[in-house]
Structures are given as structure tokens and as C-alpha cells.
Amino acid sequence: MAVNAESSLFLKQVQSHIHERLSDFLCEQGRSAPRLREAMAYSVLNGGKRIRPALLYATCRAGAGNMAMADAAAVAVELVHCYSLVHDDLPCMDDDDLRRGLPTCHKRYSEDLALLAGDTLQALAFSSLSMAPAPAPICLHMLRTLADAARDMAIGQTLDLAAEGSIIDLVQLENIHKLKTGALIRASLLLGALSAGWTDSSTLAALEHFGDRLGLAFQVDDDILDIIGNTDVLGKAVGADQRLGKATYPQLIGLEAALELSAQLHKEARAALAELPGDTRYLTELTDYLISRDR
């Protein structure tokens, strides 16, 4: 797990909390298929950074929301994230051998089991969320938000693969990232807001704008890290983007401009945060942490 000097205490607390929730939830699933359970647990309980649950809890906290509702939603967004990583790593996709410093799911088990573990994790995400201790209209709103994000994420991944080896411009690159990474980040914030009973449209618009800027900053930083990062810290091979012929911000606008863009997006994310009601201290802490990860 990449944790730098300015580590977020809140993120650490979330990591430990969501690990328990995910572990408890998976424990109840697929008893008749022990290898599948093992592959799912391997892919989920592996020291992931839990950024999406953290953003969800931080938003829920900002609105002094319902933590039990947030728990079900946080489990759901993390399961969607984990399923996408398992499928992204498959040989027909990014063909990655390492994930967080360990063999990827299909390397540790097999391709068919990794495919099915991913499929099951996606279904489990909706199963978890549909059991959230929330009023039916809110729970339904959450499910709709997650389903649309899961759809957009898969569409973004498709556009990303299609763009490999071809020339795309900044607008296209931003669109890919908004879908591939941004959709689930935005959904995490919205699910946190729903747990907190936020319904005011200007508040939700500010939150979406925040998520938009944060998601993009996160992706720009990811591209930068792929060039100047450290394999040991990242837990995956550096230079993978270049190897796969992926369009990146540094490649399109140069490393210096990418670093400037990251700083600008950070500023805009902080400005959007200032428009939110409640105690946004954890959202601020996470923003500062996420946009200054180990380089």
C-alpha cells in the first residue's frame, strides 16, 4: 500500500473498517464454491487503498449521515472497483501479472476463475446495496447511481482499450477518464451524500464538480506516477502505459504541463469543497492526500 509522509489518518481508519465489512460480507457468500470464495477474497481483501469507500464515508461524515447505510454502499462500490481490476488484469485486457505486489487473480488461480470471480463480485455489489438499511426510495436511488457508474466504467474501459496505439486528443482522453475512473468516484461521493440525506441540487452539483476535478487529478497523477514512480511503492510495474501504447497526459502535453495540470485540478477540487455544507475536514484531508501520492 502506498502511504506517504503526509498520510491520511482518516484513510487508515477507513482501510481497517472497510476490510472488516468486506470480510464479513464475503464470508456469507458462495459457501458451496470454496475456490470461488477464495479467489474473491484474494481479490478484495488484499490491502487495496480503499479510496472510494473513504470518499463515501467522508461525504457521509460531512453530512453527519447514517453509517450503517454508508457501510452497505461502501462495500458495494469497493466490490465494483475490485471486480473491474480483476477483469482489467486478464490476458485479453491489460495482461498484468502483478497487482498490489502480488500475482493477479488469474495468475494465482486461473483465467476462468478470475473471470467468474469478477462477474460474481459485480452481482454481489448490487446484492449488498439492495440490503442497505435505508428507506426504499433512497436505497433505490443508490442502486441506480451505482448501476449507471458500473456501466460508465465499463464503457470507459472499452474506449481506453480502443484508444491504445491510436492518436487521441485531450478531450477524448478526458472523456475516457471521466468514464473509466471518474464515474465510480462520483458515485462514491453521491452514495455518501445519499447516506447523509443530502438532496439539495446545488449541494449535489458542487459535490459532482468536486468529484470530477478530483477524479481527473487522480488520473493525471496516475499517468505521472507511471513515468516517475517506484515499482516497489506502486506494487505494479512502472512504464506499463508506455508499453501498452496508452495515451497519457504527460505524453500529450509533456511532464511539466501534466504536473501543472495536477496542481490546477487540486486547486479546483479544494474550491469545490468549500461550497459544500457540513464538516468537510475528511474530504479535505483525502483530497490533499490523494493528490500528493508517492512519486
Add this chain to the structure above:
Amino acid sequence: MAVNAESSLFLKQVQSHIHERLSDFLCEQGRSAPRLREAMAYSVLNGGKRIRPALLYATCRAGAGNMAMADAAAVAVELVHCYSLVHDDLPCMDDDDLRRGLPTCHKRYSEDLALLAGDTLQALAFSSLSMAPAPAPICLHMLRTLADAARDMAIGQTLDLAAEGSIIDLVQLENIHKLKTGALIRASLLLGALSAGWTDSSTLAALEHFGDRLGLAFQVDDDILDIIGNTDVLGKAVGADQRLGKATYPQLIGLEAALELSAQLHKEARAALAELPGDTRYLTELTDYLISRDR
């Protein structure tokens, strides 16, 4: 499409109706990713038998239910079914080249696109259902039912793959089929019942028992067809089960006993139907049609 002399008029009507609904729904999705849309349409609008939507509509009709609600649910169950077929056909799974007489999705497009089309279709199923014009508690109940079925289907598929080439008994085989095929059939019936406002527990229990017997009969017949069927009629290669070393009913108990079991399950399914309220004529028609498919 396999349609025998005793074809079901109701099924034909459903096929045409759900084709329009699926086509309309997919038309609104993934505009920014044309290849993905094409791969999804190819995998969904391909003359499938639409058995699950038909069972759903037939149950809804039995309870004189809400057809708009049934539409959203029928689209959802068929999308889950189609996603599972796309993934099942992949090289790391059953490695099938043909589906309904046409190249499978990964053969027509590519493995990565087929994987992502399947992933997107699963997300779209929940997206469609979450927009059903139904009261929130009913819509939520439907989503929970579908999510659990999608989970069980993937678990069943895992158990089925794990059983390949190994010796299993009748109890294990029945468990695999209950999950792999039965779960989504049962969910289709329950979603139809929810569209019709059926909440009485003894009615729902009779419906589940019906689905259980029908699902099993359907699978026993599928196994029989794999031995004595006709490739032209089936639209896929005969003898695939044997090639893959899959356990089947004819293999475990012999062809004659499998035919008797099919007849017995048919009788039990009809008996369960008799316990349901409302006008079950379409459910009866479908049952008779499904358990006397082309051999």
C-alpha cells in the same frame, strides 16, 4: 431459433415484443462507444428464445399485472442471461465458436470486447430494473431478487467448470443446475409475480416450486438434446458436453432414465402450476412447449 410443431404462440409474441424493448433500451446506451454498442446488440438482438422474459410475462399475465413494470424486469433478466452467454463462450470458459448458428461474440469481435460487453450488459440489467415504473419497495425487491440470481448463476457456472472431468453425483449435479440455470428462471417468475403484486407466501412458494421443477426439466432436456439433438436446429454443436467432460443426466443415469426423469419433472411442474391463482394458461403453454423441444 428452435421452434417445433407444437410451438407456443405466446412465446412468439414475447419474442417480438421483447426484441423491441431490448432494442429500444440498448439504443439509448453507450453512444460514445460504437463498437461496444455493436457487440452488445450483436449478443442480445440475435433471435434468442427469450424463455426467461416469456416466463416473466406469463406470470405477470396470470396475476393481471402491470406490463410496463414487467417490461423493465424482462429486459433486465434477458440482459443478465445474454451477458452470461457471452462470458460462457469465451476461450477461457467453454471456448465456443458458435451461438445460435452465428459466430460467438469474441469470434465476431475480439475477446476484450466480448468481456467488456458482458460486463456492461450485467450493469445495464441493474440500470434497466432500477428505472422500472414501480413503487420503490417493489422495485427494490425486484433488484434484490435479480442480484441474488445473478450471483447464484455465476456460482453455479463456477461449480459446473470445477466439475468438468471429475466424478460428481446426482445431488451435486442438481445443485449445479439449480444455481446455474434455475436461479435466473426462478427470478424471472418472481419478478413476474412482483409485477402482478403477488405477495402471498404460499403462492410464491408454489411459484418457486414450479420454477424449480421447470428449471431442472429444462436442464435434463438440454443434456438429452446434446446427445440426440440436431446441430442445425440447436444452432450449436451437438456432443459439446461430452467433449468438455461435463457431467450430464444421461451420463449419470442413462438416456432412458433421463427421458423418464424429464417426464416426471414435467408432471410435477404442471402440478405446481395448478396451485397458482389467476389465469395460468400462458405458463401452462410455455411449460408444455419447453419440455417438448426439438429432439
